[in-house]
Amino acid sequence: MGPPGNDTTSGGSSDAMERVMIVDDDLHILVAVKTVLNEAGFPVDIAESGDECISLLKAGWTGIILLDIMMPVMDGWDTIHAINREGVGGNVLIAMLTAKESPDRKMIGLQEYVFDYITKPFEPAELVNKVQLYSKYIRR
Amino acid sequence: MRTEDHFPIIIIGSSTGGPQVLEEIFSRVVRVPGAIIIVQHLFHSFVSVLGGQIHEACGTPVAIPSEGESVCAGTIYLAPGGRHLLLKNNRIFCFSDTDKLHGVRPSIDLAMRSLSPGQGKRCMGILLTGMGEDGAKGIDHIRKIGGVTAVQDPLTCAIMSMPLSAIATGSVDYILSPQGIATMINTFDPGGQQSR
Numbered sequence: 001m002g003p004p005g006n007d008t009t010s011g012g013s014s015d016a017m018e019r020v021m022i023v024d025d026d027l028h029i030l031v032a033v034k035t036v037l038n039e040a041g042f043p044v045d046i047a048e049s050g051d052e053c054i055s056l057l058k059a060g061w062t063g064i065i066l067l068d069i070m071m072p073v074m075d076g077w078d079t080i081h082a083i084n085r086e087g088v089g090g091n092v093l094i095a096m097l098t099a100k101e102s103p104d105r106k107m108i109g110l111q112e113y114v115f116d117y118i119t120k121p122f123e124p125a126e127l128v129n130k131v132q133l134y135s136k137y138i139r140r
Numbered sequence: 141m142r143t144e145d146h147f148p149i150i151i152i153g154s155s156t157g158g159p160q161v162l163e164e165i166f167s168r169v170v171r172v173p174g175a176i177i178i179v180q181h182l183f184h185s186f187v188s189v190l191g192g193q194i195h196e197a198c199g200t201p202v203a204i205p206s207e208g209e210s211v212c213a214g215t216i217y218l219a220p221g222g223r224h225l226l227l228k229n230n231r232i233f234c235f236s237d238t239d240k241l242h243g244v245r246p247s248i249d250l251a252m253r254s255l256s257p258g259q260g261k262r263c264m265g266i267l268l269t270g271m272g273e274d275g276a277k278g279i280d281h282i283r284k285i286g287g288v289t290a291v292q293d294p295l296t297c298a299i300m301s302m303p304l305s306a307i308a309t310g311s312v313d314y315i316l317s318p319q320g321i322a323t324m325i326n327t328f329d330p331g332g333q334q335s336r
Contacts, residue, residue, distance in 0.1 A: 090185070103299060107156075107271045109243035111181040112221065114156045114271075117298040133160055137189045 018135040019063035021056060023047045023079065024097070025071045029120070033066065033097070033127070040128040050079030057088035064134045066097040066118075069104075077106040080113050089113065093134050097122070147213035148174030148262040148330050149230065149255065153248030153278065155181040155270025157298025159190050161318050162268070166198040166216075168322035173329065174262070177217045177225070179248045181270065184221030191218045205233040219246045226254040242274040252278025255285065262330045263287035266321060267306045269297035276305035283311035290314035290324055 020042045022033045027048075034044045045061065047053040049071060069076035076096060083089040095116040096103070103117065115137070116130060150173070154162060158180050182190060191202035194216060202216045211217070211231050219225040224236040225246045241247035252265050252275065265282035267275040269292055279289045289312050294300035296317055306312050316324060 089183075093186070102301065103271050109240070111155050111244050111271055111274075112183050115159065115182075115186070116157050117271075130160070133163075136193065137159075137186050 017042045018131075018138050019043050019045060019061070020131060021045045021047060021053065021061065021063060021065045022097070023050065023053045023065060023071075023076075024068040025049060026068070029068070029097075036124040036127055037131060040131070042131060050074030050076070050082060053079055054082050054086060054088065057083060057092065058086065062091040063093075063138060064131060065092050065094045066131075067094055069096055069098040069100050075106075077110060080110050084113070091138070093137050095130070095134060146262060146331075148264065148328060149211065149227075149259060150174065150176045150264040150266065150325060150328065151248075151252050151255070151278070151282070152176065152178045152266045152268065153180075153252065153270075153275040153302070154178065154268040155244070155248075155272070155274065155299070155302060157269040158182075159186075159193070161292065161296075162190070163193050163197050164318045165322045165325070166194045168319060169198045169200075169325050171326050172198075172200050172214050172216060173325065174213050175211045175215050175217065176325070177211075177219070177227075177251065179219045179225060179246050179251045181244050181246075181248075181274075182221055187218060187221045194218070207233065207235050209233045219251065221246075224250045226250060228254075230256055230259045242272050244272075244274055248275035249278040253281045255282060255287070257285045260286040261288070264324075264328055265289045266291070266324075267303055268292045268321075269299055270302035271299045272301060273305040275302050276309050279306040280309040280311040283309075283313070288313055288324075288328070288330075290316050290321060292321065293317050 030046050037044050067076045093115050097118045099120045195202045204220050205217050226234050228234050265279045283289045291303035291306050294303045
């Protein structure tokens with residue numbers, strides 16, 4: 001497998017599927033999550049930092065964001081603050097995908113923006129089920 | 141005999157991870173005892189979608205109430221985003237734009253604490269998954285005015301701090317799985333003898 005990229009290739013019928021953005025500084029996680037979701041038919045984009053996530057959103061990206069908390073420079077909470085500050089979160093659903101078993105106090109005040117909280121390691125089938133559920137909220 | 145003025149009110153508070161739990165609960169709800177009011181911390185653009193999902197799950201229409209609207213039996217209500225939801229005299233919806241409480245608006249605490257003692261045992265407070273302490277004081281209030289209280293089993297929560305905060309008050313009657321919460325709603329009959 002090559003390095004993860006921002007492509008729309010997938011093993012399923014991506015035409016009907018919502019886009020997913022994985023935001024994580026860990027290349028292994030990016031590859032693993034992208035592979036699982038591509039195989040389920042979801043087109044996946046990746047961002048290796050909060051800044052990259054913001055850039056994609058500014059370019060008009062919409063869909064489901066799976067956001068890591070522990071990233072250097074701008075962590076997941078700072079990224080949500082930046083999304084709100086830039087006004088680019090109007091048509092995205094954010095779920096945290098994190099190794100932290102429970103969130104820290106920095107989440108207080110951001111509850112309404114965090115749709116779900118998934119703890120790594122995750123079961124691939126469980127992740128796919130969750131993303132399918134999130135899709136219902138983006139599509140309508 | 142229960143009159144229309146004495147129907148029960150169930151307030152469900154929920155936050156991160158809550159929409160899927162609400163769908164699971166309401167897929168098993170076959171009876172709406174009185175009025176069910178859901179306060180979910182959720183970005184405003186998703187509120188109507190969640191209402192549709194709950195409707196789809198249980199078959200009962202879900203209303204997003206407006207200022208001054210009367211609470212009706214047999215109805216499920218979902219708080220609109222961005223405003224605190226309160227009940228006046230236990231029967232009239234009103235809203236407030238005061239500061240966020242526990243970092244959120246609508247606040248579960250404010251909704252539950254707006255229930256007055258006249259509702260007595262004809263009320264139930266349920267708290268689901270979420271971050272922080274919102275809902276703990278509300279659960280304590282409902283217990284103190286004679287209502288029944290329950291929280292989602294923390295082990296089944298995406299984030300367990302809200303149920304744990306409520307449990308710490310000592311005012312939680314039941315700790316239940318989502319399936320158990322559905323059963324509790326289906327069997328809630330304060331005119332009968334639901335015991336703690």
